[in-house]
Amino acid sequence: MLVAEEITVAYPERPVLAGASIQVGRGKVALLGANGSGKTTLLHALAGALELRSGRVLLDDQPLQRSRAGLRAHRRRVQLVLQDPDDQLFSADVRQDVSFGPLNLGLSETDAGVRVDETLRQLGIAHLAARPTHRLSYGERKRVALAGAVAMRPDYLLLDEPTAGLDPEGVHELLAALDGLDAGILLATHHVAFALAWADEVAVVVDGHVRQGPVSLLNDAALLTAARLHRPWPLELAGRLGLAGTPRHLDDVTALLEAR
Amino acid sequence: MAHLATVDDAAWGSPWRARPVGIRVALSLALVLTALVTPAWPGSALVAAVAVALMLGSARIRASLVALVTVPPVVFIAVGVLPLAVQVGGAAVLSWAPDGGARALDVLAHGVAGTLALLLLVTTTTMVDLLAWCRGLRIPAPLLEIAELMYRLVFVLLSTAVALQQAQQARLAADAPFTRRLRYAADATGTVLLRTWDRATRLQHGLALRGYEEDLPTLRPAPGAAGLSVLRDAALVVGIWLAVWAVA
Numbered sequence: 245m246l247v248a249e250e251i252t253v254a255y256p257e258r259p260v261l262a263g264a265s266i267q268v269g270r271g272k273v274a275l276l277g278a279n280g281s282g283k284t285t286l287l288h289a290l291a292g293a294l295e296l297r298s299g300r301v302l303l304d305d306q307p308l309q310r311s312r313a314g315l316r317a318h319r320r321r322v323q324l325v326l327q328d329p330d331d332q333l334f335s336a337d338v339r340q341d342v343s344f345g346p347l348n349l350g351l352s353e354t355d356a357g358v359r360v361d362e363t364l365r366q367l368g369i370a371h372l373a374a375r376p377t378h379r380l381s382y383g384e385r386k387r388v389a390l391a392g393a394v395a396m397r398p399d400y401l402l403l404d405e406p407t408a409g410l411d412p413e414g415v416h417e418l419l420a421a422l423d424g425l426d427a428g429i430l431l432a433t434h435h436v437a438f439a440l441a442w443a444d445e446v447a448v449v450v451d452g453h454v455r456q457g458p459v460s461l462l463n464d465a466a467l468l469t470a471a472r473l474h475r476p477w478p479l480e481l482a483g484r485l486g487l488a489g490t491p492r493h494l495d496d497v498t499a500l501l502e503a504r
Numbered sequence: 505m506a507h508l509a510t511v512d513d514a515a516w517g518s519p520w521r522a523r524p525v526g527i528r529v530a531l532s533l534a535l536v537l538t539a540l541v542t543p544a545w546p547g548s549a550l551v552a553a554v555a556v557a558l559m560l561g562s563a564r565i566r567a568s569l570v571a572l573v574t575v576p577p578v579v580f581i582a583v584g585v586l587p588l589a590v591q592v593g594g595a596a597v598l599s600w601a602p603d604g605g606a607r608a609l610d611v612l613a614h615g616v617a618g619t620l621a622l623l624l625l626v627t628t629t630t631m632v633d634l635l636a637w638c639r640g641l642r643i644p645a646p647l648l649e650i651a652e653l654m655y656r657l658v659f660v661l662l663s664t665a666v667a668l669q670q671a672q673q674a675r676l677a678a679d680a681p682f683t684r685r686l687r688y689a690a691d692a693t694g695t696v697l698l699r700t701w702d703r704a705t706r707l708q709h710g711l712a713l714r715g716y717e718e719d720l721p722t723l724r725p726a727p728g729a730a731g732l733s734v735l736r737d738a739a740l741v742v743g744i745w746l747a748v749w750a751v752a
Contacts, residue, residue, distance in 0.1 A: 291713055316715070324713050330703070332710035334656050336632035340722035345714055347721035357723055376516055376630070378659035392714060 251299030262452030274439030277449035278472035291324035323393035329385035520628035525637035535621030548617035555620035
C-alpha cells in the first residue's frame with residue numbers, strides 16, 4: 245500500500261496541500277481536482293520528488309527515506325509519469341529511451357532488451373521501437389513515456405493527466421494498456437466522467453485536503469462544487485431521471501431504466 | 505534550424521544506416537583528407553563528385569536536400585576565400601591580386617570537396633548511431649550523455665520555436681512594419697532561450713523520477729554489417745589517388 249499521511253506542501257507563493265492523506269492499493273484510483281488544486285503536487289510527493297513540510301509517505305508501512313538509497317528503493321517500486329512526455333524522454337530513439345529504467349535496475353543489456361520489447365508489445369507500441377523520439381506524435385510520446393515507467397515493473401504507477409491531449413481513440417488505447425498492468429494505479433485527471441467510468445475508487449482534492457472513497461462519492465454535489473468540478477453526466481442523467489444507484493456508462497443508465 | 509530535422513530524417517531513412525558507423529566515418533575522413541592533400545584538379549574535384557554520387561546514389565539522399573545542406577557552407581567558404589583574390593593598395597584601394605583568382609578557386613575547391621565529404625557522413629548517420637559508436641571508442645560517458653541530451657533538447661526547442669513563429673504569423677506578424685517584426689523576432693528568441701532553461705530543468709526532474717543518478721545508460725543499437733562496402737569504399741579512395749597520380 246502506498247500512503248500519504250497528513251502531508252503538507254507549500255510553495256513560496258501559496259500553500260498547496262494542507263494535511264492531505266490518500267491510500268493507493270492494487271486497484272485503480274482516480275485523483276480528481278480542478279486545475280491548480282494540488283493533484284500534481286500530491287503525485288510528486290508520493291513519488292518522493294518533494295520535500296514535505298509535514299506528514300509522511302509510506303510504502304508498505306515503511307516511511308519514505310529521503311536519502312539517496314531510500315529514494316532509489318522507492319523509485320524501483322513507485323513510478324511517476326509526468327503530464328508532458330518531453331519532460332521525461334531524453335534518448336534519440338524509443339527503444340533506447342525505454343531501456344533507461346531497466347538498465348538502472350541493474351538488468352543486463354540482454355535482459356533489458358527483452359524487457360523493453362515486452363513492454364512495447366504490452367502497450368501496443370512495438371512498431372515505434374526504432375523510431376526517433378522527436379518524430380513521434382504527442383500521443384505516441386505519451387505512450388513511450390508510460391512505457392519507460394512500465395518497463396521498470398513498478399508496484400505503483402502514478403499518472404499525471406495521461407489522457408490530456410489524446411484523441412478518443414488514443415484514450416481508449418491508453419486505457420486498454422493500463423488494464424493489462426499488474427500495478428496499483430493513481431491517475432490524476434479533471435475529467436469526472438472518465439474517472440467514474442474507469443476507477444475503482446476516487447480521491448478528490450479540495451482546499452488542500454483529499455476526500456477518498458468509492459465512485460459513488462461523485463454523487464456528493466457539495467464536494468464537487470467545492471472542488472470546482474461538475475457531476476459526471478451518467479450520474480447527472482440518472483439523477484434527473486430519478487434513478488437510484490451509481491451508473492458509470494450509458495449502458496448502466498439504460499439498464500437502470502429498463503429495470504424500473 | 506528546420507534543416508536540422510530534415511537532415512536527421514534523411515539519415516534515419518538512408519539505407520546506409522545499416523552500414524557500420526566506423527566504415528562511414530573512415531570513408532568520410534579519407535575523402536576529407538584526400539580533398540585537402542591532393543591538388544584541386546583532379547583530387548578535390550573527384551572527391552566532390554564521389555561524395556555527391558554516393559549521397560544521391562546508394563545513400564538515397566534527395567538532391568534537393570543535398571543542395572540545401574551544401575549551399576550554406578559553400579557560401580561561407582566562398583566569402584572566406586574572397587580576400588585571397590584581392591589586394592589592398594596599388595592603383596586602386598582594392599584590386600585583383602596577381603594569381604589571386606586562381607588561389608581563391610584552389611582553396612574554394614578544397615573547401616567545397618572537404619565539406620561534401622563531411623556531408624556524406626552527416627546525411628547518412630543519425631546522432632544515435634554516432635553516439636553509440638563513440639561509446640565504443642571509450643569517449644567519457646558524461647560527454648556523450650550531454651551530447652545526447654542536447655540533441656533531444658534541440659528538437660524540443662525547435663518545435664517550440666516553430667510554434668512561436670506560427671503563433672506570431674497567425675496574428676499577422678508578417679504584416680507588421682520591419683522594426684516591429686525585428687522586435688517580435690527578438691522577443692521570440694528570448695522566449696526560446698528562457699524555455700531552454702525551463703525545459704532543461706524539467707527534463708532533469710523527469711529523469712530523476714526515472715532513476716537518474718549519475719549516468720544515462722541505454723541499449724546500444726545493433727552494429728551494422730560491413731559486407732563488401734569496405735572494399736568498395738577503399739577502392740573509391742584508392743581510385744581517386746591513382747587518378748591524381750596519373751594526372752601528375
